[in-house]
Each structure stands twice: as structure tokens, then as C-alpha cells.
Amino acid sequence: MPSDGSSVTAKVLALLGAFTADAPELTLSELARRAGVSLPTAHRRAAELVTWGALERTAEGRYRIGLRLWEIAALAPRAHGLREAALPFLEDLYVVTRQNVQLAVREGLELVFVERIAGRGAVPVLTRVGGRFTLHATGVGLVLLAHAPAQVQEAVLANPLPRYTDRTLTDPSSLRPALAAIRAQGYAISDRMVTPDALSVAAPVLGRAGTVQAAVSLVVTAADDAPTRALINVVRTAARGISRALGYTHPNPVRSFTG
Template sequence: MAEPGAPVTRGKRPPKGEPVVDRALALLAAFDRDHRQLGLLDLSRRAGLPKSSAARLADRLHHWGALERDERGRYSIGLRLLEVAALAPRGQGLRELALPFMSDLAAAIHQHVLLVVRDGDVGLLIDRISSHRALAPLYNPGDRLPLHSTGAGLVLLAHAPEQFQRAVLAGDLLQEPERIPLSATALRRTLAAIRRERVAVLRRTHPVPLVTVAAPVVERGGDVVAALSVVVPEPTVDTRRLGGAVTTAARGISRVLDDHG
């Protein structure tokens, strides 16, 4: 883990500061949706750290509140991180402004409403409001979504810098989760249509027939900062009406973003 050229000392103590931080972050990265609670042994294994080192670092994270421990001694992500994460300008600030609009949409469509931002070459699901009677969700808040095979992802991709779009189109394009190969030509045409119509409509057959309709959230200056989407089961859909509702809500969010910018 030492950087090239950094002085390396051998011993039980980590040789210098930064790798220690990386190790502490590795402890946080050891948790995922299927591992929300981890005993020390699992935590150290998943973080790739010796147990003694994991225990020492987890203790500091626990002391600060980044980790919590239950009565059985298992670690989990702590509330303090939720507090800190609430300060992320991209993401939390956006979702606070978006939530009332999402709530209105959710009340109207009784299905899923998603807010997604681009994080490098994936979409990050910032938030989802789902009706009690909605389809089983494909993605959960904090999950990463493929850009080229989700409605919100397509909107973000269509408005990403050209160079980035070219790189994506040149890569392997598989429809997730079925992993069906996609044609770059067809995708290029889809992206152009999304830019023209300011809305993406994506039909999926897997896991059930459903339609996603997504629209861009635009900040002052015209940059697309997020995508708002709804996911509804196929037979119930009037996509034109749904497109209108999603576009209106996305415009509402853009407007309050503008007021707060």
C-alpha cells in the first residue's frame, strides 16, 4: 500500500500516515447491502487487514461514530456518517430540494420514483420513493446503475460530455441485467432522441414488463445534474401522460435548484 518512493519501515505499526487512512476507509468499504453487520473477523477479512489492525482502526471509527456496534459486538455503519453525508452538495442537497416533487409524483403514480446522478461511468441512486404496492425495486438508494441500460442513466449519458459518450459507445454495451449485447448505433440514435425530446422512455421485459420514463434535472447554466425517473409496470402505462408528469416534476426541481443556486 505504500506509495512509490515513500520511505518504508518494517514493523507492526503502519509505516506512514496515508496508508492508515486507506485502511480505515477499507473498513468502511467492507460493508455492502448484503453485509450491513459484520463481526470483527469478517470485517478484517473483507477489508483485507490483519485482525489486530482492523480492531484498532475500527475502534477509532467507532469512537467517532462512523461505525456502531450492536450488543453482539458486530459493527455496522454509524449514524454519524449519515450526518456527514447529508452535507454532500451533490446528492443530499439535491435530494432535499427534489423530495417534495418526488413525493407528489409518487402519490400520483403509486410506483417508483428515482433520483439519479452520474458518478463517473455509473449512475448513483440518490433516492427512491416507492409506493407500498409498487413492483419489487431493481435498485436501492446508494446502488450504482448502468448508464446505458436504465432510463435515468440514459438521460445522464445523453447529456454527458461528448468525449465521455464516445468512450461509452466504443466499449462493451450489455443490456443489464440480462447481459444482451446492445448496438452502439442504436444507442447513439437513442441518445440523440433523448436530447431532442428531453425525455427517455425505456421498456424492459426483465424481470417483468415495465416502462421507465426519465427526464433531466438542469441547473442554472444548462448543465444536467441529475435525472428523475419513474418505473411502472407495462400494462398500466400511458407513456405520454407519464412523460408529461416526470418532465413537469424535473422542471420543478430544476426551478428550485435555480432559486437555491
């Protein structure tokens, strides 16, 4: 959290970072407090951001993220190119299943959802496009963690792992062999590990060089008789299609993403 002695850039970034999914609109006082800057500083910088379009003001005088910032963010190459290549296959997966379809990438020690298609009657999920989540519980997260560099895996396992349900893997001694199994079998299953009513099946998406660039998943209502094999097949088919669209054309072994 910056102080008034921080650079202008740090203060501007702190103001933008003050907004969250739980707090999409803020008063000037809330914005200053959450960003850790003085009220006059927040007023000046917020006015500049409004002029540029990064922030907007509501009729009640509250601040929210502006469309200009969304336009710039949409140009991020990892998300934009991946999303464009993946979307036809995600849509096909949704049409076939009418369930929640998700696409995610790893960013540091977390994952970021870059696309999501929600089934109207599907099980509710705790995800949104642009949202971050831990790597150790969701289907896409487990795939991304399994194929992450060893130092990333160890950094994740060295931190406290949140427990979302009684099925969440939070013990490194249990998680390590689970990650090895995911690498060997080419998919991950998160069965009621995030919410008690959801099952996720995920598979890796490969780039041109055969490295894992992303993960795609299907989230359905958990049940003891869920057609897991059929779900695995359709998810892996979608993942292979996205991989081909990204330029992966030869059967190289899956390698860890090193970027």
C-alpha cells in the first residue's frame, strides 16, 4: 500500500487496484482509504483517470472502472490471442454439454480466467472473466500447477493452501503425487474441492512448442454417478482443438510452461 511519498505511478496503480469484484464502485473516501493515499491525492489522480477514461463517475458521484481501461486490457497478448483461438472450441463444448466452460492461464502463483461460458441451468461457480483463483483446487488450476516449473510448484506448496471444502487437497504430501498423476494422464478432476456441488474436468492447452499455455475445463453438478469418462473425452478434444489453433501440430511430449 503506497504512502504519499510514493511515485505518481504507484499511486495511480494503487487507485486502480482498489477496485475488486466485491467493491466495483467506491466513493472518493473509500478509494483513498483502500489505495492508502491522502484524500487530496485521490481526488487529483482520480480526476485525471476519469478524463482519460480509466475511471468513470456514476450519477451518485461514485467511481468505477472505465471502458478505456477494459479496451487496453483486452489487448494483452496472452489473453487476446488465446481467447480468439479458443472461443470456437469453447462454444462447441458448451453446445454439446450446456455446462460451464472455462479457460484459464497461470499468472505467478495464481490462475486468471480469460474466458467463461456459463450454462443457464448449470451449477453455480465461483469464477469470473479476469478473476484470480488459487491453483491447488480447481480443475484448471491443478492442470496449470502440475505443468508449472518446479520452483513455482514449491512456492505454491510452501504457502498455506486454503481449504474450500473437506475434499480440498491442502497437504503437500498428498498434492505432489496428485500433480504427478495429472501430468501422466493428461487431465485433472476436481471433485467437490471448491464447492460441495461442483465437479470440474480440465485438460492442458499446448502452444506451438508443446508447452502448456492454458487449461480448459468443464464444470458440472457433482454426483457419484457422473459420466466422468465422457467428460474427460470432450474436454480433451476441445483442448486438442485449441492447441492446434495455437500452432501445435506435432505429438511432442507435454512440457512445462516456462514463461
